[in-house]
Amino acid sequence: MPPTVVIEGTGKPTSRVLVDRIHSIICNRVEDGAEQYLVRWKTDLPTEYAPLSWQSLGELARCLEYVQDYLESRAKSISSKTNLVHLSKKRKSPDTVLEHERRPSPIARHLQSSRTPSVERLNLGDSSPKVYNGILDSENGFIVARASPSSNTVFIKTKNAPTPKMLIESHNAKTDLADAWIRTEYTRRLGKIPGKPVHLINTMDTSTPSLRFRYISECVLREGVYMADTDSQVGCRRCTPHMGRDIGCEYTKTCDCLEYAAVDESRLTAEHMKQWNAFQAGKGDTIGMPKKFPYFAKSTKVRRAGTLVPFYLNSRRPIYECNDRCRCGRFCRNKNVQFGRTVELEIFKTTDGRGWGLRCKQDLYEGQFIDTYRGEIITDAEATRREEQAASKTKASYMYSLDKFQKSEGLPDEEIYVVDGEFMGGPIKFMNHSCEPNCRQYTIHYNKHDYRVYDIALFACRDIPAGEELLFDYIDPEPDEDEDGDENETKEIVEPGEGAVPCLCGAPKCRKWLWT
Numbered sequence: 001m002p003p004t005v006v007i008e009g010t011g012k013p014t015s016r017v018l019v020d021r022i023h024s025i026i027c028n029r030v031e032d033g034a035e036q037y038l039v040r041w042k043t044d045l046p047t048e049y050a051p052l053s054w055q056s057l058g059e060l061a062r063c064l065e066y067v068q069d070y071l072e073s074r075a076k077s078i079s080s081k082t083n084l085v086h087l088s089k090k091r092k093s094p095d096t097v098l099e100h101e102r103r104p105s106p107i108a109r110h111l112q113s114s115r116t117p118s119v120e121r122l123n124l125g126d127s128s129p130k131v132y133n134g135i136l137d138s139e140n141g142f143i144v145a146r147a148s149p150s151s152n153t154v155f156i157k158t159k160n161a162p163t164p165k166m167l168i169e170s171h172n173a174k175t176d177l178a179d180a181w182i183r184t185e186y187t188r189r190l191g192k193i194p195g196k197p198v199h200l201i202n203t204m205d206t207s208t209p210s211l212r213f214r215y216i217s218e219c220v221l222r223e224g225v226y227m228a229d230t231d232s233q234v235g236c237r238r239c240t241p242h243m244g245r246d247i248g249c250e251y252t253k254t255c256d257c258l259e260y261a262a263v264d265e266s267r268l269t270a271e272h273m274k275q276w277n278a279f280q281a282g283k284g285d286t287i288g289m290p291k292k293f294p295y296f297a298k299s300t301k302v303r304r305a306g307t308l309v310p311f312y313l314n315s316r317r318p319i320y321e322c323n324d325r326c327r328c329g330r331f332c333r334n335k336n337v338q339f340g341r342t343v344e345l346e347i348f349k350t351t352d353g354r355g356w357g358l359r360c361k362q363d364l365y366e367g368q369f370i371d372t373y374r375g376e377i378i379t380d381a382e383a384t385r386r387e388e389q390a391a392s393k394t395k396a397s398y399m400y401s402l403d404k405f406q407k408s409e410g411l412p413d414e415e416i417y418v419v420d421g422e423f424m425g426g427p428i429k430f431m432n433h434s435c436e437p438n439c440r441q442y443t444i445h446y447n448k449h450d451y452r453v454y455d456i457a458l459f460a461c462r463d464i465p466a467g468e469e470l471l472f473d474y475i476d477p478e479p480d481e482d483e484d485g486d487e488n489e490t491k492e493i494v495e496p497g498e499g500a501v502p503c504l505c506g507a508p509k510c511r512k513w514l515w516t
């Protein structure tokens, strides 16, 4: 058997806890001025007697997500139980809370019959046990807990822990160090995101966004999700890096990447009409018809290079960028989102109950690209499974359906993929909804027209001063669904469905619910 770890009473870490052995953290206390957390360990034995032990924060440095989960449920429980504690004036007899410790169950009595001394007695030398139901061992420098074969072990039924006495102690115990460590760990992870810095600001409370989240630069495809192979990518063949203005692609008629881009109907002439009518009837294509590049090119005087041209800005038209196989070169005017975020962002805690929000540290121009909405791309069935599994129907949702082409391609619901940004993604995960937003989402393709998998990019839809919250419309209804009729007409309020979340955007034209 590996040597026993002696956890010193000073609370100083002697080792780290092996993360995959932890089941959960169920209580906290302060011992000799140091914060300690009661770990419930995973066990192969009946969970009724799973080993429990008090660990210092230093020992839990690699499992702060468990500490964070615990602190979140503790905060909820404190706010919901505060009233109960105040209302219940009944006194308890002094020993009640220790009842189950004094009268072990049959299984406990059986285990206690062994003669081996238990670790917690060695470590503590006082009446406050450090380990329950087990012993602590070290394994490759990590602490693990095992069910105890020994006598003298203090047994408590796991479901009785934390005991009422522990709970009362925990509610009064400070958790400042844990809060600070969790914040530092999150900030460390933010510091590793490539590109311009992303900051975290919270002037409201001590919480930090969930550590059960990984920042990624590319979406992760999950089981059952397929996207067009990049080997099948065809770049534009007739464009070059220097076609006159050194901006790569210059003529929409020659750029093959615009094959599926929207036609600029205002520039259709008589010679286009036969092709256009055929296309409208579902035949042929729009190659050679008038189109627009999505971004202003450098050397454009009026607007900033890279911002959306009005043809796209004032629409929901899909964007088709050039790709690595194109002949137009690295600096083509038709490449933008693929290079990633170039603006400095700040995740902040909102003051009105919408959780975290996102803002930019610098002024944004109308049409400026901010970042993409990333996450795991999952099937519709998996998205439904995750939604059903979610503890609460009103909890924050990070799912984004890739259903832009559902109607045009005749895709059934079950073939639609979904981006889930809850556990991995980018800072855009924190963008809240507004019924009158300052940003808008666009679909971006680099590989011609894969209508199931594409990027979702967020752009400013007006000039946004530094520090203003970035918001987009989660529904983004097509103008004809939403904007006909009188400007001042009162909107019909749609009755909410199950799990609908009241919208707190406060816009004059608020639709009142996030999802209906």
Ligand SMILES: C[S@@+](CC[C@H](N)C(=O)[O-])C[C@H]1O[C@@H](n2cnc3c(N)ncnc32)[C@H](O)[C@@H]1O
Binding pocket: 353, 354, 355, 356, 357, 394, 395, 396, 397, 398, 429, 430, 431, 432, 433, 434, 501, 502, 503, 504, 505, 514
């Ligand atoms: C993609 S998340 C946005 C980030 C989120 N606020 C957080 O703290 O992680 C979407 C969730 O934010 C909240 N939310 C966003 N916009 C809101 C609004 N206008 N009113 C109320 N809640 C909103 C809802 O809980 C929603 O499910």
